[in-house]
Amino acid sequence: MSKHWARGALSTALISALLLAGCGSNSEKGAESKNTEGSSETTVSASGFPLTKDSITLKMFTRIAPVNGAFKDMPVFQDYEKMSNVHVEFTEAPTDGFQEKKNLLFASNELPDAFYRSGISQLEATRYGAAGQLIPLEDLIEKYAPNLKKLMEEYPEIRSGITTPEGHIYAIPGIVTLDAARTDKKWINQAWLKKLNMDIPVTTDDLYNVLVAFRDKDPNGNGKKDELPMTARAPVPGQGLPIVNMMSGSFGLDQQLGYNINLVNDKVEIWMGNDRNKEMLQYLNKLYKEKLLDPDMFSQKEADYLAKQSSGNTGFFFDQTNNVFMPIKDQYTGIAPFKGPHGDQMQSQGAPIARDFGAFAITSANKNPELTMRWIDYFYSDEGSTMLRFGREGENYEMKDGIPYYTEAFLASGDQGKITPYAGGGAPHLISDKVASFINPPQVQEAQDKLTPFMPKVRYASPMFDENTAQEVNVLRNDIDKYYEEQSTKFIAGALSFDKWDEFQSTLKKMKIDKLQDLYQQAYDKMKK
Amino acid sequence: MKSTQVRTNAALSRKIPGQRGRVWRQMVKRSDLYLMLLLPIAWYLIFHYGPMYGLQIAFKNFNPAKGIIGSSWVGFDHFVRFFESFYFWRLLWNTLAINLFSLLIAFPISILLALIVNEIRSKTFSKILQNITFIPHFISVVVIVGILNVFLSPTTGPINSLIEALGGSPIRFLEEAGWFKTIFIGSNIWQNMGWQSIIYIAALSGVNPQLYEAAKMDGASRLRRVWHISLPGIIPVIVIMLILDIGHFMDIGFEKILLMQNNLNIESSDVISTFVYTTGILKGEYSYTAAIGLFNSAINLVLLLLVNRFARKVSETSLW
Numbered sequence: 063m064s065k066h067w068a069r070g071a072l073s074t075a076l077i078s079a080l081l082l083a084g085c086g087s088n089s090e091k092g093a094e095s096k097n098t099e100g101s102s103e104t105t106v107s108a109s110g111f112p113l114t115k116d117s118i119t120l121k122m123f124t125r126i127a128p129v130n131g132a133f134k135d136m137p138v139f140q141d142y143e144k145m146s147n148v149h150v151e152f153t154e155a156p157t158d159g160f161q162e163k164k165n166l167l168f169a170s171n172e173l174p175d176a177f178y179r180s181g182i183s184q185l186e187a188t189r190y191g192a193a194g195q196l197i198p199l200e201d202l203i204e205k206y207a208p209n210l211k212k213l214m215e216e217y218p219e220i221r222s223g224i225t226t227p228e229g230h231i232y233a234i235p236g237i238v239t240l241d242a243a244r245t246d247k248k249w250i251n252q253a254w255l256k257k258l259n260m261d262i263p264v265t266t267d268d269l270y271n272v273l274v275a276f277r278d279k280d281p282n283g284n285g286k287k288d289e290l291p292m293t294a295r296a297p298v299p300g301q302g303l304p305i306v307n308m309m310s311g312s313f314g315l316d317q318q319l320g321y322n323i324n325l326v327n328d329k330v331e332i333w334m335g336n337d338r339n340k341e342m343l344q345y346l347n348k349l350y351k352e353k354l355l356d357p358d359m360f361s362q363k364e365a366d367y368l369a370k371q372s373s374g375n376t377g378f379f380f381d382q383t384n385n386v387f388m389p390i391k392d393q394y395t396g397i398a399p400f401k402g403p404h405g406d407q408m409q410s411q412g413a414p415i416a417r418d419f420g421a422f423a424i425t426s427a428n429k430n431p432e433l434t435m436r437w438i439d440y441f442y443s444d445e446g447s448t449m450l451r452f453g454r455e456g457e458n459y460e461m462k463d464g465i466p467y468y469t470e471a472f473l474a475s476g477d478q479g480k481i482t483p484y485a486g487g488g489a490p491h492l493i494s495d496k497v498a499s500f501i502n503p504p505q506v507q508e509a510q511d512k513l514t515p516f517m518p519k520v521r522y523a524s525p526m527f528d529e530n531t532a533q534e535v536n537v538l539r540n541d542i543d544k545y546y547e548e549q550s551t552k553f554i555a556g557a558l559s560f561d562k563w564d565e566f567q568s569t570l571k572k573m574k575i576d577k578l579q580d581l582y583q584q585a586y587d588k589m590k591k
Numbered sequence: 592m593k594s595t596q597v598r599t600n601a602a603l604s605r606k607i608p609g610q611r612g613r614v615w616r617q618m619v620k621r622s623d624l625y626l627m628l629l630l631p632i633a634w635y636l637i638f639h640y641g642p643m644y645g646l647q648i649a650f651k652n653f654n655p656a657k658g659i660i661g662s663s664w665v666g667f668d669h670f671v672r673f674f675e676s677f678y679f680w681r682l683l684w685n686t687l688a689i690n691l692f693s694l695l696i697a698f699p700i701s702i703l704l705a706l707i708v709n710e711i712r713s714k715t716f717s718k719i720l721q722n723i724t725f726i727p728h729f730i731s732v733v734v735i736v737g738i739l740n741v742f743l744s745p746t747t748g749p750i751n752s753l754i755e756a757l758g759g760s761p762i763r764f765l766e767e768a769g770w771f772k773t774i775f776i777g778s779n780i781w782q783n784m785g786w787q788s789i790i791y792i793a794a795l796s797g798v799n800p801q802l803y804e805a806a807k808m809d810g811a812s813r814l815r816r817v818w819h820i821s822l823p824g825i826i827p828v829i830v831i832m833l834i835l836d837i838g839h840f841m842d843i844g845f846e847k848i849l850l851m852q853n854n855l856n857i858e859s860s861d862v863i864s865t866f867v868y869t870t871g872i873l874k875g876e877y878s879y880t881a882a883i884g885l886f887n888s889a890i891n892l893v894l895l896l897l898v899n900r901f902a903r904k905v906s907e908t909s910l911w
Contacts, residue, residue, distance in 0.1 A: 165875040171655045186875065193656035297854060299869060357745070361766060361853050426656075540870065541677050551854035557767070573677055 106206070106433045112147035113436050119149045120434060123167060124178040126154040127486020129479030136481050137453040142446075148437050152178070157486070168195060173425040176434055179489045182233045182420025184524050185532050191232030192529040196423045197431060198230040206432050207439035209446070213237055213492065220416045222589050223523030236418030237442065238493040242502045242510035245412040245517070246308065246380040247396040249387075249509070254281035254289075254377060265401045266312050266345060269378075273354040276377040292349065292378040293356035293370050296363070302543070303550055305346060305359065308380045311408035311516070312400045313342040319582055320414075320524030322546075328590065330583040332575060334546050335567040340560065341403065343553040350554050360551055383501045384509075396509020399516050409516040414523035421490035441491035450491050451500075453481040467499045525585035538578045545573060649882040662878075669882035678866065686862040686887075690840050693776050698836065701784045702829060705791030706817055721792075724785025736850040739778060740765065766855040775851065775860075779844065790832065791825055798824035830908040837898045841891040863887045 106114055124133060133139055133152040143149055153174060155163045164180060167173060168190055182190075190196045203210055214220045217239070224231050238244050255262065255272070258281055263269040273291040275281070282289055295304040307317060315333050316324045324331045333339055349355040358366065370376045371386045374393055384391045401407040422438050424431050440446035452459035452466045458481060459466045468478065478500070479485035484493075495502065502510075527535055549566055552558035618625055644659070649669060651662040673679060704724060711717040730738075742748050743764040751761040764770045802820050811819070845864040852860045863883060871880025903909035 162872050165872060168875065169653075169655050169877055171658070189875070190655075193654050195656050299854075357763075360855055536874075536876075537672070540874070540876075545677065548854050548857055555766070555855055557855060569677070 106430070106436060109208075111145045114147050114433055117147050117149060118430060118433065119151055120176060120428070120430070120437070121151050121153065121174045122176045122178040123153045123155070123164070123174040123180065124483070125157055125160045125181065125486075125488065127157050127479070129485045130483060131477075131480035133483060136483065137458065138450045138482065141449065141454065142440070146437060146440075148433065150178075150437075171195065173427040175425060175428040175430075176438075177233075177420075177423045177425070179421055179483060180233075180423060181418070181488050182423055184419060184526055185536050187232040187420055187423070188226055188527065188529050188532045191226065191230060195426055196232040197426055197428070198232060199234060199424060199435065200225070200229065200231045202424075202431055202435040203231065203234070206435040207442070209439050209442035209492075210234065210237075213239075213442060217415050219414060219520070219523065223414055223416045224419065224526070226526045227528040227588065233420040233423040234438070234490060235416035236421040236488060236490050236493070238413065238415060238417040240493050240495050240498050240502060241514060241517075242506055243382065243493050243498060244414070244417055244521075245409060245510075245513060246382050247506065247509035247513065248308075248399065249371075249379055249381065249384070249394045250397050251276070251281070251374075251377045251393055252395040253393040257281050257283070262395075262397050263400060264398075266403065269400050270349070270354070273349065273377060274352070277352075277354060281377075282375060288375065290356060290370060290376045291354045293367065293376055294359055294380055295367055296360060297547060297551070299544075299547070303547055303554075304380070305355070305554070306342070306550060307411045309346065309400075310339075310342060311410035312402035312406055313338050313345070314402065314404055314406035314408065315339060315342065315410060316408065316518060317410045317412070318518070319522045319586060321582065323582060325522070325586070328586070330579055330586050332579045332582070334542075335570045335575065338404075340563055343550060344560060346554045347556055347560075351556055355554075360555065382506075384503065384505050385501065391505055396505070396512050398512040407516055408518070409513045410518070412517055412521055414521045416523055417493075418488045418490070419524070421488055438490060441489075443492070444494065444496050447492045447494070447497045450489065451482050451484050451497050465496060465499055522586070522589070525582065525589055527581070527585060531581060531585075535578065535581055538574055538581075542570065542573045542575060542578065545569065646881065646885060648878050649885045651878060653878040653881075665878075669879045670886065672879060673883050673886065678861065681858070682861060682863050682866055685859060686841060686843070686864075689772055689775065689843055689862065692772060693779065693843070694836065694840075696776060697780045697784070697787075698833065700780055701787035702791055702825075704784050705788040705795060705825075706821055708788065708792055709795045709821060710813065710817065721785065721788075724788070726785070727782045728786040730782065732844070732846045733850065735778060735782060736847060739774065739851070743774070763855075765851065766853060768856045768858040768860075771851070771856040771859045775844075775848065779847075787832075790828060794825040794828040795821055826906060827908040830902045830906050831910065834895070834899055834902060834910050837895050838891070840894050841887045 126133065133154060139150060139152075160181070164177070164182075168186075173195060182196075187196065191198065203214070217237075220235070220237060221231075224233065224235055226232070250262065250272075252262075254276055258275050258279055260272055260275060261268075263272045276289050276291040277287070280287065280289070294308060297303045302322070310317065310322075314324075315322070315336070315338055318325050319330070322332055322334050324333050346355065350357070350359075356362070356370075367379075368386050371379055371381065372390065374387070374390045384394070387394060399407050399409045424434050428434055441450050448459075448466050452468065455461065455466075457469075458472045459468050461467075472478070483489045484491065526532075549558060553560065553566075648659055648662065650664060650666060651659075652665050653659065654662045708717050708721055711720065727735075742750055745751050745761040745763045750764075755761055762770070764774055798821060802824075803816055806816050806820055842864055843862060845862075845868070848860055848862055849865050849868065852865060864887075867880045867883050867887075870876050871883075899909050899911065
C-alpha cells in the first residue's frame with residue numbers, strides 16, 4: 063500500500079526516458095543531415111565583435127551551483143550578449159540531480175544547442191560522440207577558436223587529454239594553467255601548534271603525534287575535549303575516497319591517468335591491491351580508531367565539512383583555497399606532504415591542466431556550430447576570463463598592476479558567487495594567475511609553494527578510449543571502483559579486519575583488475591607515441 | 592457484493608443468444624459511466640502499456656541517437672552481465688530479505704493494531720491511538736531520514752545519550768551494516784502501521800455484532816472472541832492485502848534506502864532499485880539497467896502468481 067511512491071519514482075524516470083527516446087528516433091535524420099552539411103544558417107564574422115550581424119539565440123543546458131544566482135542576471139552574460147549579438151537561453155539544473163537530468167536529455171535525444179559547464183565524462187563524450195549526438199570540434203577549434211588553439215599549442219597535454227583515439231574532440235575542458243587551482247592544500251592549525259609548542263609535522267608519524275596532542279592537550283584552551291584533530295571531505299559514490307587521494311602520496315601511491323595508478327618506467331600499475339595501499343589504510347584506520355580522524359567523515363554533508371573549516375576548532379584538513387576560513391585565516395598555514403614510512407613524499411592528488419573535462423560541448427541539434435565555437439572561445443582569453451570571473455570593472459572589480467581584484471565594497475556584499483558561473487566549479491574558461499587574485503591570495507600561494515616540489519613532473523589526464531574499449535573499461539570499473547570504495551571505507555572505519563586483505567586482493571583479481579591494467583597500459587602507450 | 596451481481600448479470604446476458612444488442616443498448620444507456628471509464632483506460636494504455644514497448648532495449652545496445660528501433664540487438668548479453676556481476680547475489684539477497692522481513696514483521700503488526708483499536712472500549716482513547724499511529728504516514732521520506740539522522744547520531748542523538756547514560760558505548764546505527772535493516776524496517780513500521788490498519792479496522796466494524804453477543808452469552812473470554820470471531824471475520828481482507836503487498840514485493844522504499852545509504856552500510860542496503868538508479872540514470876547505462884529492471888519484475892510476477900494461487904487453494908480468497 064505504502065509503496066506506490068517508491069515504485070513511481072524510478073519507473074517514471076525510466077519510462078519517461080524511454081517514451082521520449084521513442085519520439086526521438088525521428089530527429090535522427092536531422093542530426094545526420096546537419097553533420098554532412100556542415101554549413102551554418104547565420105554568417106559568422108571571421109574575427110572581432112559582434113560575432114554575427116543578425117542577433118541569434120542559442121539554447122544551452124547548464125549546471126547551477128548553490129552559490130550562484132540565475133545565469134541571465136550575471137553581468138558577464140548580459141555584457142557579452144551586447145558584445146557578441148548572441149543571446150543565450152540557459153536551462154539551469156541544480157547540482158543535485160544534474161547528472162540525472164543531463165543523462166535524460168541524451169537518452170531522449172532532446173538536445174540543447176550546447177552543454178555549458180556540463181561535467182561530461184570521458185566515457186560520455188565517447189559514447190555520445192560516437193552516437194552522433196555531440197559533434198566533433200577539432201576543425202571548429204582550428205578555424206574559430208584562436209584562444210583555445212593557442213593554449214593547446216602551449217600545453218600539448220591538453221590535446222592528448224581530450225582527443226579520442228579516432229582523433230576527435232567531442233568536448234572542451236576548463237583549462238587551469240595555475241598550479242594552485244589544481245590541488246588541495248594541506249592546512250594545519252598553526253595557532254594550536256604554537257600553543258602546544260610543537261613543530262610542523264614532517265613525517266606521517268609526526269602527524270600522528272601532533273593529532274594526538276590536538277586531541278588531548280586542549281589546544282583551544284576551553285577546558286573541554288572538543289577539538290576535532292583532522293577531517294576530510296565525504297566520498298561521492300564512484301569518485302574515490304577523498305581521504306585516500308589526499309594521503310596516498312606519503313605512501314608512494316600516485317594518481318596518474320586520473321585513476322589509482324603508479325607509473326614506473328612506463329609501466330602502468332594499478333595499486334589498489336598493493337601492500338603500500340594496505341599500509342596507508344592501516345595508518346588511516348589507526349587515526350580513525352583513536353578518534354583523530356573525523357568520525358563523521360563518511361557521512362557528513364559538504365556544508366558540515368565547510369562549517370568545520372571555518373569553526374577554527376579543527377586541527378588539520380584539505381582544501382584548494384582559504385576562502386572558506388577567510389575570517390580566521392591566520393590560524394592556519396599550508397604545509398608540505400608528509401614523508402611516509404618508506405620515505406615517500408609526494409603530492410599525488412592533483413588535476414591536469416585540462417582540469418574540468420567536458421565543460422562545454424556542442425550538439426547535433428546546433429544549427430550554428432561555428433558561431434557557438436567563436437562564442438565560447440572568448441572565455442579562453444585573459445580578457446574574457448576576467449569578464450567571466452570578475453563581472454564589471456568599477457562595479458565588481460578594479461585593476462591593480464594589470465590584475466583584477468574584487469572591490470572591497472563588492473566583496474563585503476557577499477554576492478561574489480552570484481555574479482559568476484565559475485563559483486561552484488567546472489565552468490569552461492581559462493584560469494591563469496592573471497585572473498585568480500581571489501582564489502589564489504598570498505596565503506594560498508605560499509601553501510602551494512610547499513606542495514609544488516613534491517608534485518610529479520607530468521600529470522597525465524584520464525586517457526580517451528575508443529568506443530568499445532571505453533565500454534569495456536566502464537564495465538570493469540563499475541564493479542571495481544564500487545568494491546574498492548566500500549572495502550577501503552570499511553578498512554579505515556575498522557568494520558573490516560585487515561585479516562581479510564588477501565580476500566580483498568583476490569576479489570580484485572576476480573573482478574579482472576589485471577585486464578583493466580592492460581587497457582590503461584595500452585592507452586598510455588598510445589599517448590606516449 | 593454489488594460488483595459480483597453486475598458480473599453475473601453480464602455473464603448471463605452474454606450466454607443468451609441474440610441478446611448482444613441488449614448489451615450494447617445498455618452501454619449506450621449508461622454511456623456516462625463508460626465515458627468516465629475512458630480516462631483510466633487511457634491512463635493505463637499511455638503510461639503503463641505504452642512504455643512496455645521500450646522494454647526491448649533490455650535486449651539491445653540502446654543508442655539514443657538511433658532510437659529504440661534503430662539500436663542493435665544483443666540478445667541476453669545484459670542479463671548475463673548482471674548474473675555474472677559481483678553484486679548480483681548481494682543485490683538479490685538484500686532486496687528479498689528486506690521485503691521478507693518487512694512482510695513477516697510489519698504486516699502482522701498493523702493487523703494487531705487494528706484488533707487492539709477494535710477492542711478498546713473508550714471511544715476517545717481509541718481515536719487518540721488511531722491518530723497517533725496514523726499521523727507519521729504523512730511525513731515525507733526526506734524528513735523521516737532527517738529525523739533518523741538526528742535521533743541516531745552517535746554524538747548528539749538522544750538514543751545514544753540514553754545508551755551512554757545506561758553505561759553502554761554509543762552505536763553508529765546508520766554506519767553499521769548490521770543495523771540497517773532493523774532501522775529501515777522499524778522506521779517503516781512506525782510510519783505506516785496506523786495507515787495500514789485502517790482497512791482492517793473498517794473490516795472489523797463489518798463483523799456482525801450478534802456473533803459477539805452470542806459468544807459472550809456462551810462465556811467466551813475476550814481473547815477467545817478476538818481469536819474466533821474478529822480474526823476469521825477479516826481473513827479475506829488480510830489475504831487480499833497480502834496479495835497486494837506481494838505485488839510490490841520487489842520494489843521497496845527506493846528513495847528512503849538511497850537517502851540512508853553510505854559506504855559503511857551499503858553491504859546490507861544495496862538493493863536492485865538503488866543499483867538501477869545509480870548505474871542506469873547516473874551513469875547512463877540504460878540497456879543494462881533495463882535488463883535488471885525486467886528481471887526484477889519477472890521475479891515479482893512469479894511471486895504474485897504463486898501467492899495468489901496458494902491463497903485460492905487455502906482460503907478460497909484471491910484476486911482472480
